[in-house]
Amino acid sequence: xxxxxxxxxxxxxxxxxxxxxxxxxxxxxxxxxxxxxxxxxxxxxxxxxxxxxxxxxxxxxxxxxxxxxxxxxxxxxxxxxxxxxxxxxxxxxxxxxxxxxxxxxxxxxxxxxxxxxxxxxxxxxxxxxxxxxxxxxxxxxxxxxxxxxxxxxxxxxxxxxxxxxxxxxxxxxxxxxxxxxxxxxxxxxxxxxxxx
Amino acid sequence: xxxxxxxxxxxxxxxxxxxxxxxxxxxxxxxxxxxxxxxxxxxxxxxxxxxxxxxxxxxxxxxxxxxxxxxxxxxxxxxxxxxxxxxxxxxxxxxxxxxxxxxxxxxxxxxxxxxxxxxxxxxxxxxxxxxxxxxxxxxxxxxxxxxxxxxxxxxxxxxxxxxxxxxxxxxxxxxxxxxxxxxxxxxxxxxxxxxxxxxxxxxxxxxxxxxxxxxxxxxxxxxxxxxxxxxxxxxxxxxxxxxxxxxxxxxxxxxxxxxxxxxxxxxxxxxxxxxxxxxxxxxxxxxxxxxxxxxxxxxxxxxxxxxxxxxxxxxxxxxxxxxxxxxxxxxxxxxxxxxxxxxxxxxxxxxxxxxxxxxxxxxxxxxxxxxxxxxxxxxxxxxxxxxxxxxxxxxxxxxxxxxxxxxxxxxxxxxxxxxxxx
Numbered sequence: 001x002x003x004x005x006x007x008x009x010x011x012x013x014x015x016x017x018x019x020x021x022x023x024x025x026x027x028x029x030x031x032x033x034x035x036x037x038x039x040x041x042x043x044x045x046x047x048x049x050x051x052x053x054x055x056x057x058x059x060x061x062x063x064x065x066x067x068x069x070x071x072x073x074x075x076x077x078x079x080x081x082x083x084x085x086x087x088x089x090x091x092x093x094x095x096x097x098x099x100x101x102x103x104x105x106x107x108x109x110x111x112x113x114x115x116x117x118x119x120x121x122x123x124x125x126x127x128x129x130x131x132x133x134x135x136x137x138x139x140x141x142x143x144x145x146x147x148x149x150x151x152x153x154x155x156x157x158x159x160x161x162x163x164x165x166x167x168x169x170x171x172x173x174x175x176x177x178x179x180x181x182x183x184x185x186x187x188x189x190x191x192x193x194x195x196x
Numbered sequence: 197x198x199x200x201x202x203x204x205x206x207x208x209x210x211x212x213x214x215x216x217x218x219x220x221x222x223x224x225x226x227x228x229x230x231x232x233x234x235x236x237x238x239x240x241x242x243x244x245x246x247x248x249x250x251x252x253x254x255x256x257x258x259x260x261x262x263x264x265x266x267x268x269x270x271x272x273x274x275x276x277x278x279x280x281x282x283x284x285x286x287x288x289x290x291x292x293x294x295x296x297x298x299x300x301x302x303x304x305x306x307x308x309x310x311x312x313x314x315x316x317x318x319x320x321x322x323x324x325x326x327x328x329x330x331x332x333x334x335x336x337x338x339x340x341x342x343x344x345x346x347x348x349x350x351x352x353x354x355x356x357x358x359x360x361x362x363x364x365x366x367x368x369x370x371x372x373x374x375x376x377x378x379x380x381x382x383x384x385x386x387x388x389x390x391x392x393x394x395x396x397x398x399x400x401x402x403x404x405x406x407x408x409x410x411x412x413x414x415x416x417x418x419x420x421x422x423x424x425x426x427x428x429x430x431x432x433x434x435x436x437x438x439x440x441x442x443x444x445x446x447x448x449x450x451x452x453x454x455x456x457x458x459x460x461x462x463x464x465x466x467x468x469x470x471x472x473x474x475x476x477x478x479x480x481x482x483x484x485x486x487x488x489x490x491x492x493x494x495x496x497x498x499x500x501x502x503x504x505x506x507x508x509x510x511x512x513x514x515x516x517x518x519x520x521x522x523x524x525x526x527x528x529x530x531x532x533x534x535x536x537x538x539x540x541x542x543x544x545x546x547x548x549x550x551x552x553x554x555x556x557x558x559x560x561x562x563x564x565x566x567x568x569x570x571x572x573x574x575x576x577x578x579x580x581x582x583x584x585x586x587x588x589x590x591x592x593x594x595x596x597x598x599x600x601x602x603x604x605x606x607x608x609x610x611x612x613x614x615x616x617x618x
Contacts, residue, residue, distance in 0.1 A: 020389055020478065024584045029564045032231050033266060033273040047591040052572075078390040081423060082584065083563075084325040086235055086341040106423055107394050108325060108341055115343035173239065173347050174246050180351060183220070 003117040005169030009099055009140045011071040015132035016061055019076030023109065026080065026088040040087060041094030062095075072099040072140060074131045080109025089116045099140050101147075103128050114162050115172050121147070121156045142167055198361050198456035199430050200396045203336045206450065207319045215360040215459065224318035224335075226348050229262045229304045230274070232323025233281045235342030236349065243346070253288050254352035260292035260313055261285050262304035265559040267296040270566040302531025302557040305329040305501035308337075309413060310531050312442035316431035316449035321348055326501055326581065328419045332412035333439065334431030334449050339420070359425040360459035361396040362387075366403030368466035373615045375511065376411035377503065377579070377599035379464065380418040381472040385482030387462070392424035395459070399429050403466035409438040410507040417502045418581050421479040471614050473577070474597040477585045485602055485614040494574040496521070496607035497588070498600055499528035499555075500562040503579020506534045508600040513543045515604035515615060516550040522610040526568050528555040552607075564588045570595070577606045 031043040048060050056063045073092070079102040080088060089112045092100065098118055103125040105113075113120045119142060123131075131138070131149065138149045142163060147154040165172050176183070197205060201213050208219035228236055240250045253259060261281060266274035285293040292313070294301040300311065304322060307313060308330040314320045316334030321327065327339040340354070348354050364383060370376070384391070397419040404412065412429045419427030429435075431449040439447060471485040498504060498512055509529060527547050529535040535557065538544050547554050560567035562580040570576055570589030576596070578588065583595035596612060605613040 022582075022584045024564075024582070024587050028586060032565075033277060047586050078393070078423065081389060082325065082582065084323065084339040084341055085231065086343065089341075104390060104393065106390070107425060108339055111344065112341040115341060171242075171246070173343050174243060174248055176347065177243070177248050177350060 003169040003171055006098070006117065006119060006142050006166040008142070009071050010137060011069070011099075011140075012067060012137050013072045013074050013101075013131050013135050014061055014067040014070040014097075015135045016073060016075045017132055020078045020081055021075055022082035023080060023085050023088040024082055027085065027091040032085060032087055034087075038094055040091035041096065044091040044095040067135075069096065071096055072101065072138065073097045074101045074128055076128070077103045077125070079105050081106035084108045084112075086112045086115070089113055089118055093118050101128055101131060114165065117166060117169065119158075119166055121158075123154065123156060127154055198398065198452040198458065199334065199428060199450060200336055200361055200398070200426070201358060201456075202450050202452065203317055203319060204356060204358055206317070207336075213358045215358050217358045218355055219358060220353055220355045221319050222353050223321055223348050224258065225314050225320045226259050226345065227262065227304055227308065227313070227320070227322035227324070227327065228259075228345055229264050229324060230267065230277050230281055231265045232342055232345060233261060233284065234277045236323065236346045237280060237284055239343050239346035250350065253290070253349050256289040256291070258352070259288075259290045259349060260294075260307075261290060262294050262307055263296050263301060264303045264557070265563060266565055267301075267558055268556065296556070300532045302529075302534070303501045303504075303559055305417065306505065306530035306534070306557075309333060309409070309438070310442065310533050312439045312444040315439070315444060316435060316447060321345065321354065325420045326417055328424065328427045329413055329417040329501055331416040331419070331426050331428035332409060333435055334429065334451075336426055336428065337416075338426040357394070359394055359396045361398050361457075362392060363458035363461045364397060364399045365401035365461060365463050366399065366407075366466050367401055367463065369403050369406040370466050370469055373601055374469050374471060375599040375601055376407060376414040377418075378472045379469050380415045381474050381479070381482050381597065382464070382469055383462070384418065384422050384480050385472070385474070387422055389421060389478055389480040390423040392419060392422035394423070394425050397422065397424045397427045398458070399427070403464070404429060405432065408507060409434050410505045413505065414502060418479065421581055471599060471602050471616070473602065473612060474583060476583050476594040476596065479582060479597060485598070485612060486617070488596070488612040490611060491575050493523050493577055493606055493610055493612065495523055495568075495570065495576040496525040496603045497561060497568065497576055497578040497580065498603050499526065499530070499578075500559065500580040501530055502581040503600050503603070504528055504530040504534070506537050508579065509534065509538050509543050510541075511600045512604040513546045515601060515608065515618065516552065517546050519550055519608050521551045521607040523607060525550075525552045525607040526555055526561070527552050528560060528567075529557055531557050561588055577603050577612060579603050
């Protein structure tokens with residue numbers, strides 16, 4: 001309804017070769033006081049992107065001009081661990097990332113992605129590492145569940161419902177609330193008789 | 197079924213559930229605070245623009261609110277968020293709003309047990325990742341993002357994938373000077389910071405039976421640092437008494453069945469656990485204190501939902517009594533009720549005599565927000581739960597996580613110190 005429907009994305013892959021990237025690194029705490037959803041992009045990975053004088057750190061991958069307009073981030077294991085702050089997803093999306101590829105994600109972060117139109121893709125570690133090393137242009141096709149790089153076509157898994165909400169740009173919470181009555185009816189009908 | 201499966205089955209109206217089943221479960225209690233609350237308000241605003249009614253909550257009596265992360269307000273945005281939160285609770289008729297400066301208030305996870313907000317068998321969700329803490333009372337307790345909290349506020353239900361359970365069995369009690377914090381640091385070091393990802397971490401065995409309710413709260417609190425969906429301990433008489441003392445009645449605990457299944461069992465000997473620290477920059481980067489690096493500490497921080505409950509402060513006082521701190525030391529009791537007991541029992545005098553500054557309850561420096569954050573290159577020993585880069589202040593500061601006893605012993609020597617060596 002209000003989210004941008006998820007289209008095919010063709011973009012260079014930004015390789016962030018770190019594991020256990022926690023939400024304190026994604027969006028440091030001093031920015032949590034802000035509650036507007038837009039504008040968080042400039043604070044994404046703040047302490048990695050900027051030095052004390054708030055000059056860009058040239059050695060950080062987001063400051064590499066090659067990746068300037070990248071929409072795909074490839075990261076290590078357990079991405080998004082730490083706090084439940086939804087600001088972490090807001091910051092990634094506002095910066096421009098709509099696909100995050102990792103061998104594994106932290107639970108709450110993973111769930112928060114779908115609430116905000118971000119596609120988290122889980123792939124084998126070796127595949128993620130290959131994408132990071134190539135750091136080339138790829139096409140992410142959610143409809144076909146494929147990532148196509150110059151060298152290969154990679155299939156990825158996603159639940160049917162989550163695929164639908166992203167493809168149609170549905171707002172998960174609005175959807176569920178609109179269908180609340182149907183959901184309750186279904187729950188009642190399909191329920192195994194309760195013992196309690 | 198084990199305890200978590202029994203709770204989720206009951207709350208979703210099913211006779212049985214199995215790991216990986218998706219259930220739509222009724223929620224018994226929901227909590228938000230001064231960071232997640234304003235986030236939820238934002239989601240409500242958005243829903244309203246889409247024509248979805250957000251005029252009333254599913255059940256305001258099941259919602260409670262804490263002010264903890266950015267209080268006392270250090271600047272105007274935090275102050276405004278507190279006003280927003282107050283308006284929200286007033287408009288929606290939420291009566292359980294613990295306001296700082298108005299009697300009892302404190303860190304949300306501490307209030308959950310101090311104020312008996314959560315009962316054994318409850319499905320309890322909160323807009324904070326350490327909501328896991330309260331599983332120590334025998335509840336299914338876990339953290340959610342803002343959107344999910346908004347959904348629960350309107351609907352009273354949420355879906356869960358039934359987690360597999362890892363069972364951590366402690367044989368025999370912990371030795372003197374060893375605390376629950378040491379055990380959970382040991383476990384996280386063993387299984388890694390994603391070792392419990394989307395699992396229930398359940399604690400049991402004779403060592404857990406012996407452990408106090410507050411010790412169990414510390415264990416469940418840091419299951420979050422292992423990536424767990426939730427932590428839980430089966431409720432026993434200690435839990436019933438603990439909650440009864442705090443005004444709870446009609447307790448109806450749920451336990452696991454005799455044939456409860458666990459995906460994996462991990463066994464620990466209580467007598468073999470030693471004082472531990474987690475070195476920078478991960479809660480999984482653990483070592484026993486006696487093998488910790490010999491660094492010059494700048495500060496000892498005793499606070500947070502993990503390490504500033506009453507027993508934590510009592511342990512600290514046992515070390516600081518008659519001693520002086522050598523480095524800057526701050527103690528922030530996790531709730532006003534704990535502060536009051538510390539005053540009445542003479543702990544505050546011991547702290548002040550030792551040279552410590554005692555502050556008001558707040559998440560403050562634990563999440564690097566305010567009230568004692570670290571400068572560049574400063575090294576802190578802390579009873580908190582995370583030591584990611586910049587977590588407690590400057591990105592080039594360092595935090596070692598420890599038990600309250602280790603943090604107190606280290607405050608006295610200025611180095612990371614095993615309380616047995618003091």
